[in-house]
Amino acid sequence: MKKHLVLAGLSILSMTTLVAQSKEDFSPSSLNQQGKAFPQVNSEGRVRAQLSAPEANRVQLDIGGVKYDMTKDDKGIWTGESDPQDPGFHYYQLCVDGASVPDPGSLYFYGAGRWGSGIEIPAPDEEIYALRDVPHGILSQQRYFSNITKSWRRCFVYTPAEYNSNPYKHYPVLYLQHGSFEDETGWANQGHADIILDNLIADCKAVPMIIVIDNGYAFAPDTKGPFQGMVFEDVLIQEVIPMIDANFRTIADNKHRAIAGLSMGANQTMRIAMNRPDIFRNYGGFSGTANYPSSDVIDPATFLNGAFSNGQKVNELYDVYFLSIGTKEGKPFPESIGAFRNMLDKQGIKYSFYQSPGTQHEWLTWRRSLYQYAQLIFKN
Amino acid sequence: MKKHLVLAGLSILSMTTLVAQSKEDFSPSSLNQQGKAFPQVNSEGRVRAQLSAPEANRVQLDIGGVKYDMTKDDKGIWTGESDPQDPGFHYYQLCVDGASVPDPGSLYFYGAGRWGSGIEIPAPDEEIYALRDVPHGILSQQRYFSNITKSWRRCFVYTPAEYNSNPYKHYPVLYLQHGSFEDETGWANQGHADIILDNLIADCKAVPMIIVIDNGYAFAPDTKGPFQGMVFEDVLIQEVIPMIDANFRTIADNKHRAIAGLSMGANQTMRIAMNRPDIFRNYGGFSGTANYPSSDVIDPATFLNGAFSNGQKVNELYDVYFLSIGTKEGKPFPESIGAFRNMLDKQGIKYSFYQSPGTQHEWLTWRRSLYQYAQLIFKN
Numbered sequence: 162m163k164k165h166l167v168l169a170g171l172s173i174l175s176m177t178t179l180v181a182q183s184k185e186d187f188s189p190s191s192l193n194q195q196g197k198a199f200p201q202v203n204s205e206g207r208v209r210a211q212l213s214a215p216e217a218n219r220v221q222l223d224i225g226g227v228k229y230d231m232t233k234d235d236k237g238i239w240t241g242e243s244d245p246q247d248p249g250f251h252y253y254q255l256c257v258d259g260a261s262v263p264d265p266g267s268l269y270f271y272g273a274g275r276w277g278s279g280i281e282i283p284a285p286d287e288e289i290y291a292l293r294d295v296p297h298g299i300l301s302q303q304r305y306f307s308n309i310t311k312s313w314r315r316c317f318v319y320t321p322a323e324y325n326s327n328p329y330k331h332y333p334v335l336y337l338q339h340g341s342f343e344d345e346t347g348w349a350n351q352g353h354a355d356i357i358l359d360n361l362i363a364d365c366k367a368v369p370m371i372i373v374i375d376n377g378y379a380f381a382p383d384t385k386g387p388f389q390g391m392v393f394e395d396v397l398i399q400e401v402i403p404m405i406d407a408n409f410r411t412i413a414d415n416k417h418r419a420i421a422g423l424s425m426g427a428n429q430t431m432r433i434a435m436n437r438p439d440i441f442r443n444y445g446g447f448s449g450t451a452n453y454p455s456s457d458v459i460d461p462a463t464f465l466n467g468a469f470s471n472g473q474k475v476n477e478l479y480d481v482y483f484l485s486i487g488t489k490e491g492k493p494f495p496e497s498i499g500a501f502r503n504m505l506d507k508q509g510i511k512y513s514f515y516q517s518p519g520t521q522h523e524w525l526t527w528r529r530s531l532y533q534y535a536q537l538i539f540k541n
Numbered sequence: 542m543k544k545h546l547v548l549a550g551l552s553i554l555s556m557t558t559l560v561a562q563s564k565e566d567f568s569p570s571s572l573n574q575q576g577k578a579f580p581q582v583n584s585e586g587r588v589r590a591q592l593s594a595p596e597a598n599r600v601q602l603d604i605g606g607v608k609y610d611m612t613k614d615d616k617g618i619w620t621g622e623s624d625p626q627d628p629g630f631h632y633y634q635l636c637v638d639g640a641s642v643p644d645p646g647s648l649y650f651y652g653a654g655r656w657g658s659g660i661e662i663p664a665p666d667e668e669i670y671a672l673r674d675v676p677h678g679i680l681s682q683q684r685y686f687s688n689i690t691k692s693w694r695r696c697f698v699y700t701p702a703e704y705n706s707n708p709y710k711h712y713p714v715l716y717l718q719h720g721s722f723e724d725e726t727g728w729a730n731q732g733h734a735d736i737i738l739d740n741l742i743a744d745c746k747a748v749p750m751i752i753v754i755d756n757g758y759a760f761a762p763d764t765k766g767p768f769q770g771m772v773f774e775d776v777l778i779q780e781v782i783p784m785i786d787a788n789f790r791t792i793a794d795n796k797h798r799a800i801a802g803l804s805m806g807a808n809q810t811m812r813i814a815m816n817r818p819d820i821f822r823n824y825g826g827f828s829g830t831a832n833y834p835s836s837d838v839i840d841p842a843t844f845l846n847g848a849f850s851n852g853q854k855v856n857e858l859y860d861v862y863f864l865s866i867g868t869k870e871g872k873p874f875p876e877s878i879g880a881f882r883n884m885l886d887k888q889g890i891k892y893s894f895y896q897s898p899g900t901q902h903e904w905l906t907w908r909r910s911l912y913q914y915a916q917l918i919f920k921n
Contacts, residue, residue: 215639301681325789
């Protein structure tokens with residue numbers, strides 16, 4: 162009897178230790194390549210990776226800025242797991258004896274300046290970007306030669322499910338931009354912009370609209386600095402918008418055009434929106450503003466050539482002015498967006514503000530921001 | 542004088558040795574990620590890869606079925622190169638201490654059952670799939686839920702450049718399939734089907750057509766063997782074609798429908814074309830036939846339920862019957878395609894046959910096959 166009690170005690174102790182380390186309910190990530198068992202995710206948001214590397218001395222899982230050592234079994238297979246991650250999408254990689262490489266088990270996404278592994282931690286509100294049994298729009302790749310950059314470029318165009326069965330109907334257009342070290346593939350692959358709109362339109366929460374997703378990196382020939390020779394505004398206004406208006410059934414006026422972007426894209430698109438109220442009457446800035454990275458008090462007389470100096474005029478020029486941020490975002494985003502909001506308030510400029518609960522400067526913040534923003538635009 | 546002669550001799554000898562190893566005219570592969578210097582290709586078709594792996598003991602370049610040892614410099618950067626490769630597209634990977642991983646420098650492609658690295662060796666006829674300053678069509682992603690497989694699937698739809706500016710014109714449709722361990726991304730990413738058609742249409746060599754690229758792996762629920770429960774024909778005929786005819790301006794008859802595929806896709810699509818002459822009057826088999834992998838003499842009385850037993854009827858039922866192969870393809874392709882052609886000849890069945898010079902069972906064979914085939918269909 163005494164022996165039995167002791168064993169039971171040990172058993173409870175060892176179970177408690179296991180549970181404290183990680184809950185054993187891992188299942189393959191929704192972003193795995195077809196048929197791949199790893200990486201896996203558990204209900205705590207931990208990521209478990211696995212790699213066959215029989216001759217390696219050290220293999221690590223590199224996610225969220227932390228490298229987690231993996232351990233080798235007698236068959237040369239390394240397994241390791243991370244601390245709990247926030248819900249949503251995260252870039253990650255594996256390190257094999259000092260080489261940073263994509264995980265052969267995952268699908269690949271462009272971000273952080275490279276194509277690499279991505280993982281999805283289930284979120285409580287994942288229904289907003291889940292593939293549901295609703296009519297689905299089409300995502301199209303449109304190539305074009307830019308005479309401004311003298312290079313081939315491409316954009317993706319989302320047309321709503323009803324587009325092809327309404328050959329005489331014209332649609333408003335949202336121009337939607339990625340962040341720094343990302344490209345025109347981000348909003349569909351990581352952002353699920355097409356699925357978010359399919360769901361919103363099916364639920365009658367957003368009006369059917371076209372979305373155009375281009376690459377915010379556009380340089381004048383022979384300039385390639387981080388922001389030197391940036392000509393995205395010219396490419397967008399002079400080349401992309403006329404092409405879209407020619408090839409798709411758009412309503413080609415500023416009331417039926419919106420522009421939004423995330424992080425660097427929020428900064429870029431705010432400048433474009435303020436420069437060209439004749440083109441855009443709707444703006445969305447997700448996790449970013451044009452005063453980035455400053456948190457200084459903004460002087461509306463000088464900021465963006467005085468675009469905000471007359472608050473009443475701004476209220477007249479724009480139908481929807483939208484800002485957002487994740488509640489877990491770090492410096493300088495809360496501070497610089499806060500400084501921008503203070504300026505808007507002081508100028509009496511009306512705007513919508515959305516805070517994504519529990520998310521950092523990452524894609525779940527931006528999926529939710531699009532979900533909110535798309536419900537506001539083109540409604541009056 | 543004598544010393545000078547000896548030195549000159551040595552110099553020539555060492556240069557000869559260098560040239561025999563590899564010509565020093567390497568440049569970044571056209572399939573590199575933006576800004577990545579490696580992998581590189583030289584004019585002999587050698588591939589030079591590079592990877593930072595300071596702690597690794599052995600790094601290899603794995604291409605064309607051969608692993609080439611790379612060597613480490615004092616900064617921990619490994620460099621190595623392959624023997625000359627055939628022109629065209631090849632899958633490859635790096636091996637780091639026994640771990641097979643994608644090269645962080647390349648773009649990624651789905652083939653060999655996984656997303657991995659690809660490299661492009663320039664071909665003498667690369668103009669046929671080069672991005673030229675001609676009007677470009679649109680490549681669209683269409684998601685759909687299959688009630689046959691009970692799963693979400695997607696296809697890509699190419700519409701020619703003129704499609705959106707001719708809102709009343711209807712177009713013929715080519716259904717184009719990938720090979721084994723590939724998927725619906727292959728024909729655009731590796732095959733450049735969209736660019737090949739853009740060029741052919743701009744040069745008035747092919748008629749403007751729609752191309753639909755689906756995934757040939759379609760399984761009845763709860764069956765997942767290599768070919769068990771394969772229901773692709775049902776998905777295509779009952780779900781995909783009606784969806785395409787509903788959503789795009791097609792000419793919905795068999796005369797204006799073609800079906801073609803490569804390797805496994807050639808086998809699949811031949812069966813579909815022969816089963817359903819009411820749906821398709823045009824067939825293309827690139828590097829494959831339905832008698833694969835057999836090289837036995839084919840008995841037309843029994844093969845594919847006697848579909849070829851009446852040669853005259855076959856000639857009447859199909860406008861274009863096209864077969865192709867690369868001249869360097871290995872067993873069993875020349876033998877099984879040869880046996881199939883012998884049967885066609887014996888039955889008096891007319892067909893076109895194209896041989897891609899100097900290529901194996903790889904994508905350059907299939908790009909060229911599409912280039913040939915697309916010029917034949919929908920012309921009468």
